[in-house]
Amino acid sequence: MTEDFSRRPIASRNTRWAAHVTRRLVEEGVAPNRISAGSVVAAALAGAAFALSAQVSALWAAGLLLVLGAAFTQLRLLCNLFDGLVAVEGGMGTPDGAFWNEVPDRLSDLIILAGFGAAAGWPALGLLAGALAILTAYLREFGRAAGLGSDFRGPGAKSHRMAAVTAGALLQVGAWLSGAAWPVLTWTLVLVLALTAITTVRRSRRILRGLSGRADGSNLG
Numbered sequence: 001m002t003e004d005f006s007r008r009p010i011a012s013r014n015t016r017w018a019a020h021v022t023r024r025l026v027e028e029g030v031a032p033n034r035i036s037a038g039s040v041v042a043a044a045l046a047g048a049a050f051a052l053s054a055q056v057s058a059l060w061a062a063g064l065l066l067v068l069g070a071a072f073t074q075l076r077l078l079c080n081l082f083d084g085l086v087a088v089e090g091g092m093g094t095p096d097g098a099f100w101n102e103v104p105d106r107l108s109d110l111i112i113l114a115g116f117g118a119a120a121g122w123p124a125l126g127l128l129a130g131a132l133a134i135l136t137a138y139l140r141e142f143g144r145a146a147g148l149g150s151d152f153r154g155p156g157a158k159s160h161r162m163a164a165v166t167a168g169a170l171l172q173v174g175a176w177l178s179g180a181a182w183p184v185l186t187w188t189l190v191l192v193l194a195l196t197a198i199t200t201v202r203r204s205r206r207i208l209r210g211l212s213g214r215a216d217g218s219n220l221g
Contacts, residue, residue, distance in 0.1 A: 013085065022085040032087035036100040039079030043108035046072035047115030050169070054119050063173040066119065070169040073162050076108050080158075102137070109133040109158065113192070116165050120185035125193060132196040133161060139203040148210040151203050156195030164192050 025035070049069035053062040083101065087093040110130035117126010136156065144150045154160045168188025175182045 013081065018081065018085060019089075022082060022090055025082060025086050026090035026092060030086065031094070032083040032090075032092055032097060033094060033100040035079050035083040035086060036104045039076045039083070040104045040107050040111070042072045042076040042079055043111045046070075046076060047111040050112070050115035051118040054121060059176055063176055066169040066173050069115065069119070070166040073112055073166050073169075076112070077159070077162055080105065080108075102141070105158070106134050106137055109137075109161070112162070112165060116169075116185070116192075117189055119169075120183070120189045122186065122189060125189055129161075129189065129193050129196060132156075132193065132200055133158070136196060136199050136203060139200065139207065143203065143207045143210070146207065146211065148207060151206055153202060153206075154195065154199055156192065156197070156199035160195060161192050164188055164195070 046069045049065045049072060053065035053069065056062050056065065087097055087101075110127075110133070113130040113133060114123065114126045117123045117129065120126070133156075137158075140151050165188065168184055168191075171188075172182075172184035175184050
């Protein structure tokens with residue numbers, strides 16, 4: 001049976017530190033929509049840092065920018081975690097919360113992957129990765145709207161893409177420090193493209209099977 005979650009499965013959601021931060025945010029009255037908007041700011045900083053890393057001549061500066069890009073990418077994910085926790089567990093959800101839950105995420109995906117593509121020297125591939133990332137989210141929402149449930153499967157879901165981007169940036173810095181001229185950023189970009197494309201196919205096939213099964217069932221009736 002295909003797994004179906006109404007919320008994206010995140011292991012850190014049930015940790016003590018997440019619960020503690022959520023309580024503090026609720027006590028401070030930080031609206032979940034503001035946290036969602038903050039995720040776009042973090043993504044913009046990540047994308048800018050990645051893109052600028054390809055423009056500086058000093059290797060130490062490029063490495064520092066990649067590390068900053070990785071850090072801001074993780075900050076974006078933390079914002080994505082806590083906007084949902086504050087809204088649901090904290091009881092601060094609003095009628096327009098669904099908009100703020102989805103639209104900033106799509107902007108963040110595109111900004112970060114476009115910046116990462118620029119860092120790798122392949123801006124067009126970065127934009128393609130961003131477009132595929134948006135498509136995976138569209139397919140998830142299409143499946144939910146069609147009554148098939150939300151499909152968060154990978155292997156190129158948001159958390160997987162951002163983990164690859166973070167690891168790729170840090171590994172590239174490590175390669176430079178060791179004196180290796182490996183194009184880790186390019187390899188990572190190709191990996192993200194492949195994983196996201198596979199995810200698109202998997203989610204599409206699930207939707208088609210679900211719709212076909214529904215049609216077969218109605219015909220039998």
